[in-house]
Amino acid sequence: MSNITQNASDEAEFAKPLYTPIKRRSFFMYAGATAGATALLLSGCDDDDNTNVTPASGTVSLGSGDVGVLNYAYALEQLEAAFYAQVKATPAADFSATEKDYFNQVAAHEAIHRDFFKAAINRDAPGKIIPTLGAADLNFGSIDFTKRASVLATAKTFEDLGVAAYNGAGKYLKNPAYLVIAGQIVSVEARHAAYVRDLISNGSFADDSIIDPVTGLDKAMEPVAVIAAAQPFIKVKLDASQVGK
Amino acid sequence: MDFLNLLARLADLDTTALPAAAPRRAALGRLGQAGTALLPALLFAGALPQPAAAAPQDTRTRLDVLLLARQISVFENEFYSQALGLVAGVAAVPLSATEKTAVQTLQQQEALRVALFSKLITDGGATLPTAPRYDFTGSKNGTKAALYPDLQTSPDTFLRVAQLLEDAGGRALLGQAEYVRNDGYLFEAVVRAQSVEARHASHIRTMRRQRGATVKSWVSPADAAITTAGTVAAKVYEGESNTVQVYTTTATATVAAATVSVPFSSTLPINVGTPPLTPAGILEKVAEAFDEPFDAIVYTNLADLFTY
Structure with a gap:
């Protein structure tokens, strides 16, 4: 019983009115529904006994529940932001001026996404944020930052992976405010992905490798599969097995 | 228990209980006022049907969401089909070979999603709405001044309207996702459709930039406006320049x-x-x-x- 009480207050803290996107309709909805339901929402069935950030033998658990999804997004945005920051710092010699400008802009977008999640997790789930992935934690050894082709190929991998990750993880978010913000971000990731693909091969913005040729829907991937695909670029091992659970 | 999920279910089940004409904003206002007091009582009582009548609820059901998702794809499918000369009586837009290939990709993917969402609607027992008559010049079949008189002859105008429709489709789908969050399959279909719209919009914007327009692949305050302030079309970009989250x-x-x-x-x-x-x-x-x-x-x- 005491355990349940503990959980309730824990979850209540986490599910406070949150990051509301600018959409006013949503804001009112959350202001009302969340205020009323916050104390109750999630408290009943989620036996959230996560110890999110305790690394066990070099493994970082992204955590469970909504915070797990946020940490998952934060990890991917950190990866993307670090990649584009490097692209910006040491642009490929064969980039055009326009392409350099493009990557500078994308670098800013990804840094904004990264910082947004950092702020969100720190506010809504204090102490549960995963560690910052610094240069020493990342492995960009396979990327030749001096070559346009290598940078574009990696950018395509990251952007498509990001889109599939958000598309597959949205359903695990219980809080509608997070759900909307995830949608606001995936939309921009998809715009990036299409642009990078068109730079590699004009017209490949939505080819059959990424859009299901039967349903016409974009790819969606489960967290564990996404992290497996991202893991070669990250030295510390990430555990996504509890994300959204 | 997932309480918002429950609320959403109640909203779906008991739409008749809400005054039909209640403006949505008023309903939301009630949500704000009633929410705090009502919800705990509802939970503790455990009485589901009774509070549903009084519970504030959104007016978007799963069917509403499906119909809108389908409409977006139907609309773009027709728009691109006309541009490709696939519709009898409408001349194809004079696009370059590369542009035409891209528009074919766009059209085919919209057609796939028309089929998908149509099936989801009919499988659920609902009927598909009658197809409207289209006039993408905006002249309502010549009964008023055209908004885009050279749509069929100018690739620039065609791409401008395409950008408008793709950006609008993405924003509209983004606005629908939260209403179906308790339906994992439909939710994922909506968000996956939305990111396709974003890819499409990005490419249309790239095509326009290649033709000399001032536009980025993402919606930017630096884009040259393609709508006139105060018009219905301008609403598509309203709020996109938010600099505050x-x-x-x-x-x-x-x-x-x-x-x-x-x-x-x-x-x-x-x-x-x-x-x-x-x-x-x-x-x-x-x-x-x-x-x-x-x-x-x-x-x-x-x-x-x-x-x-």
Whole structure:
């Protein structure tokens, strides 16, 4: 019983009115529904006994529940932001001026996404944020930052992976405010992905490798599969097995 | 138990209990007022049907969401089919071979999603709406001045309207996702359709840029406007330039909860590289970094411009 009480207050803290996107309709909805339901929402069935950030033998658990999804997004945005920051710092010699400008802009977008999640997790789930992935934690050894082709190929991998990750993880978010913000971000990731693909091969913005040729829907991937695909670029091992659970 | 999920289910089951004509904003207002008091009582009582009548609820059901998702794809499918000369009586837009290939990709993917959403609707026992008559010049079959008189002859005009429809489709779908969050399959279909719209919009924007237009692949305050302020079409971009994403602080014993903007321009370390961006430059990037949802009505009003 005491355990349940503990959980309730824990979850209540986490599910406070949150990051509301600018959409006013949503804001009112959350202001009302969340205020009323916050104390109750999630408290009943989620036996959230996560110890999110305790690394066990070099493994970082992204955590469970909504915070797990946020940490998952934060990890991917950190990866993307670090990649584009490097692209910006040491642009490929064969980039055009326009392409350099493009990557500078994308670098800013990804840094904004990264910082947004950092702020969100720190506010809504204090102490549960995963560690910052610094240069020493990342492995960009396979990327030749001096070559346009290598940078574009990696950018395509990251952007498509990001889109599939958000598309597959949205359903695990219980809080509608997070759900909307995830949608606001995936939309921009998809715009990036299409642009990078068109730079590699004009017209490949939505080819059959990424859009299901039967349903016409974009790819969606489960967290564990996404992290497996991202893991070669990250030295510390990430555990996504509890994300959204 | 997932309480919002339950609420959403109640909303779906008991739509008749809500005064049919109740404006949505009023309903939301009631949600704000009634929510705190009502919800705990509802939970503790465990009586489901009774509170449903009084519970404030949104007016978007799963079927509403499916119909809008389908309408978006139907609309774009027809628009691109006309441009490709696939519709009898409408001349193809004079596009280059590369442009035509891209428009074929767009059209085919929209057609796939028309089929998908149509099937989901009919499988659920509902019927598909009658196809409207289209006039993408906006002249309502010659009964009023055309909004885009050279649509069929000018690739620039055609691409401008295409951008409008793709950006609008993405924003509309983004606005629908939250209403079907308790239906994993439909939710995922909506968000996956939405990211395809974003890819499409990005490519249309690239095509326009290749033809000399001032437009980025993402929605930016730096884009040259393609709509006239105050028009129905202009609503498609309303709110997209938000430079603020806000959150609500935790109330303490002495300080009330407050709405606070994320300090992108001051304390967060987003200013990568040199030269540093100005605060205004950072806020422009913030606006670009998030696409914003809008209500279904914005899309249906837009679609109404092109049907008669």
